[in-house]
Amino acid sequence: xxDFVADYHRDIESFPVRSQVKPGYLRPLLPDSAPAEPxxxxxxxADLWSKILPGITHWQSPKFFGYYPCNVSTxxxxxEMLCGGLNVNGFSWITSxxxxxxETIVLDWLGKLLHLPEEFLSTSGKGGGxxxxxxxxxxxxxxxxxxxxxxxxxxxxxxxxxxxxxLSKLVVYSSDQTHSCVIKxxxxxxxxxxxxxxxxxxxxxxxxxxxxxxRKAIAADVExxxxxxxxxxxxxxxxxxxxxxxxxxxxxxxxxxxxxxxDAAYAGNxxxxxxxxxxxxxxxxxxxxNMNPHKWLLTNFDCSTLWMKDSxxxxxxxxxxxxxxxxxxxxxxxxxxxxxxQIPLGRRFRALKLWMVMRLYGTSGLQSFIRSHVSSAxxxxxxxxxxxxxxxxxxxxxxxxxxxxxTLPGSQDTSNSLNSKLVDALNRxxxxxxxxxxxxxIYTVRFAxxxxxxxxxxxQAAWEVIQAEANHLLNGKQ
Ligand code: PLP
Numbered sequence: 001x002x003d004f005v006a007d008y009h010r011d012i013e014s015f016p017v018r019s020q021v022k023p024g025y026l027r028p029l030l031p032d033s034a035p036a037e038p039x040x041x042x043x044x045x046a047d048l049w050s051k052i053l054p055g056i057t058h059w060q061s062p063k064f065f066g067y068y069p070c071n072v073s074t075x076x077x078x079x080e081m082l083c084g085g086l087n088v089n090g091f092s093w094i095t096s097x098x099x100x101x102x103e104t105i106v107l108d109w110l111g112k113l114l115h116l117p118e119e120f121l122s123t124s125g126k127g128g129g130x131x132x133x134x135x136x137x138x139x140x141x142x143x144x145x146x147x148x149x150x151x152x153x154x155x156x157x158x159x160x161x162x163x164x165x166x167l168s169k170l171v172v173y174s175s176d177q178t179h180s181c182v183i184k185x186x187x188x189x190x191x192x193x194x195x196x197x198x199x200x201x202x203x204x205x206x207x208x209x210x211x212x213x214x215r216k217a218i219a220a221d222v223e224x225x226x227x228x229x230x231x232x233x234x235x236x237x238x239x240x241x242x243x244x245x246x247x248x249x250x251x252x253x254x255x256x257x258x259x260x261x262x263d264a265a266y267a268g269n270x271x272x273x274x275x276x277x278x279x280x281x282x283x284x285x286x287x288x289x290n291m292n293p294h295k296w297l298l299t300n301f302d303c304s305t306l307w308m309k310d311s312x313x314x315x316x317x318x319x320x321x322x323x324x325x326x327x328x329x330x331x332x333x334x335x336x337x338x339x340x341x342q343i344p345l346g347r348r349f350r351a352l353k354l355w356m357v358m359r360l361y362g363t364s365g366l367q368s369f370i371r372s373h374v375s376s377a378x379x380x381x382x383x384x385x386x387x388x389x390x391x392x393x394x395x396x397x398x399x400x401x402x403x404x405x406x407t408l409p410g411s412q413d414t415s416n417s418l419n420s421k422l423v424d425a426l427n428r429x430x431x432x433x434x435x436x437x438x439x440x441x442i443y444t445v446r447f448a449x450x451x452x453x454x455x456x457x458x459x460q461a462a463w464e465v466i467q468a469e470a471n472h473l474l475n476g477k478q
Pocket of ligand 1: 068133134135136137179181234236237238263264265266292304
């Protein structure tokens with residue numbers, strides 16, 4: 001299996017980046033039921049090559065520029081192997097003390113690398129970090145904590161208001177660029193979806209939230225008797241890597257007693273480099289902060305890190321103590337039981353891979369990884385700018401370039417349909433993979449540099465592929 005994975009990574013550039021299969025391709029290739037008798041691993045391998053690999057989109061290809069990256073590394077894989085090999089279920093400290101304690105320690109390490117305020121570290125006594133599976137889970141658990149806090153505040157301030165009535169009045173604020181995980185958290189946390197405010201952004205603020213817009217929306221809601229309780233700022237939005245004004249948002253949240261969360265799933269990773277750390281200014285005003293090392297910090301999926309200043313309301317929202325889990329360390333409050341910081345009970349020993357990555361790369365290795373992608377993305381941006389048939393659609397701050405092809409005068413195509421044809425053609429041919437978004441209603445191509453194996457040469461080659469496709473679309477030339 002190790003050889004298979006090694007060969008896969010060696011040969012990865014020979015596969016079309018996006019899987020070329022059609023929906024339902026696998027069912028006719030596999031038996032209807034599981035085998036009655038054991039099969040051999042050789043049989044499974046044969047199917048792996050012939051039936052499974054064609055249905056893989058190669059996220060680890062250096063020619064993968066879609067979505068945001070999903071990093072891999074030898075260190076991360078070793079961590080995964082250890083995690084699978086030991087296969088502990090570390091939901092409470094007692095179920096594997098090392099799993100809990102290592103997680104606390106590596107989250108402090110990473111928190112220090114990011115220069116998070118002391119309150120976010122476990123050494124503060126009240127706060128600390130935890131590994132979630134995804135940013136969506138991180139946002140959900142902090143929203144549940146915020147809801148608990150808000151309902152407590154309301155019940156002490158407005159006597160007589162039922163919890164159900166208070167819940168129906170709670171309002172969540174973020175920008176229209178915020179990841180859909182925030183509305184999903186509202187859905188799960190029973191926050192009325194009409195009380196979710198995805199506030200408008202546009203090119204004039206580079207698609208970042210405007211504090212004036214936030215204030216206006218909050219004032220109108222307060223006037224209407226609603227209760228602002230959760231504000232989510234984003235460092236590196238999904239569509240264009242915009243950065244919300246984190247400091248000003250922190251002031252607004254404080255003024256209205258709201259929980260302030262910062263989602264930095266992708267771009268937060270860059271903040272381990274001193275030259276990017278200033279984007280995180282304002283985190284000192286936040287209640288909680290999350291980022292995904294599994295996106296862009298060499299840690300195999302899944303590893304989404306979340307820190308908060310005070311775990312009190314998280315525990316109030318999620319902790320319970322069934323008799324079958326009781327033990328002396330828990331009963332005497334001597335330990336953290338991470339089951340109380342997440343939705344499921346069971347949890348993998350994910351800290352091993354972050355520990356491996358941080359040790360085997362060192363801070364310097366991690367920083368040069370980020371810097372090499374940022375400089376390749378800058379190169380790509382300069383190539384786009386140098387070709388007048390294209391335009392850059394948003395500032396390039398980290399390693400995401402948003403661009404589009406301009407339509408030729410007199411062309412039948414609208415810009416949106418031309419660019420959608422461009423993306424479809426690129427992905428269908430499979431030489432590279434890019435994805436798209438809309439910025440102010442304009443179809444925009446996203447080119448995210450960040451796959452572990454991507455180097456400058458891949459970015460240069462990708463640009464040549466894009467230019468050739470543009471020639472073809474605009475002039476019928478290949
Ligand atoms: N937040 C941001 C800013 C993202 O870009 C993404 C995914 O790209 C997410 C949250 C969701 O991440 P996850 O898949 O870890 O839930």
